[in-house]
Amino acid sequence: MTGTLEAPVTLPLDVVRNAVFDSNATVQERFRTEFPAEIERAVVGITAAHRALDLFRFRLQGSNQMATIDLFFHTAVNSVLCSVHHLVSGYPIAAGNMMRHYTESVAMALLCLDSSTGVLDAFSRDRKNYPVHDAPTKLRKKSVRRVLEAKLAFDADAWETVLEIAEIYSQLSHASGLSLGYQLMVDTDDMMIIGSEYDPAKTEPYRADLVRRASAAESLTHLIGVTTTILPKREAA
Numbered sequence: 001m002t003g004t005l006e007a008p009v010t011l012p013l014d015v016v017r018n019a020v021f022d023s024n025a026t027v028q029e030r031f032r033t034e035f036p037a038e039i040e041r042a043v044v045g046i047t048a049a050h051r052a053l054d055l056f057r058f059r060l061q062g063s064n065q066m067a068t069i070d071l072f073f074h075t076a077v078n079s080v081l082c083s084v085h086h087l088v089s090g091y092p093i094a095a096g097n098m099m100r101h102y103t104e105s106v107a108m109a110l111l112c113l114d115s116s117t118g119v120l121d122a123f124s125r126d127r128k129n130y131p132v133h134d135a136p137t138k139l140r141k142k143s144v145r146r147v148l149e150a151k152l153a154f155d156a157d158a159w160e161t162v163l164e165i166a167e168i169y170s171q172l173s174h175a176s177g178l179s180l181g182y183q184l185m186v187d188t189d190d191m192m193i194i195g196s197e198y199d200p201a202k203t204e205p206y207r208a209d210l211v212r213r214a215s216a217a218e219s220l221t222h223l224i225g226v227t228t229t230i231l232p233k234r235e236a237a
Contacts, residue, residue: 045217096172
């Protein structure tokens with residue numbers, strides 16, 4: 001008598017439960033050991049960016065414009081922080097998606113700096129439906145670039161580099177070939193990743209990702225500082 005064959009259970013209930021509540025400490029230790037300098041640079045950069053935001057809030061006069069830019073800057077800082085956390089916890093796809101938030105937030109903050117762009121008014125009228133995802137490419141418009149070049153020496157070439165990097169993050173927001181690659185342990189045969197993981201074959205991509213996030217935080221610190229010098233100041237007590 002031949003028994004009925006059944007497919008093996010490859011993801012038991014307890015494994016799923018552990019993945020949902022995993023502290024990811026093992027993966028984080030791998031990252032901490034492999035990339036101490038890169039992680040510290042990112043931590044220092046994020047701290048400096050938030051300090052610049054503290055000064056922005058302390059020195060500037062309250063207004064709808066200031067509050068809107070403040071929120072976008074906060075989102076940018078927090079997005080880099082969460083992205084680094086996701087990355088060193090073994091979730092590179094989630095980490096990439098947070099950097100897409102960073103790019104859009106920085107673009108919106110820039111577009112709200114001058115009323116002539118019309119973005120602040122349009123966003124204020126309909127925050128729920130405003131197409132924030134279009135903000136990064138709006139900065140390619142010649143009229144917008146002229147305004148920002150005069151206001152804060154906006155570097156159009158540097159922004160093109162930002163957009164090139166953003167395209168990588170955009171791919172990680174979809175089930176692209178790039179994101180599918182992050183579902184596999186590259187240095188093994190036929191092993192798919194469930195939950196958090198550190199793949200030794202991706203050491204250099206991990207390093208590059210950490211450096212990009214540190215650079216993003218450092219650039220944000222500079223931008224917040226420059227913006228603080230442009231907007232109306234709080235009256236002295």
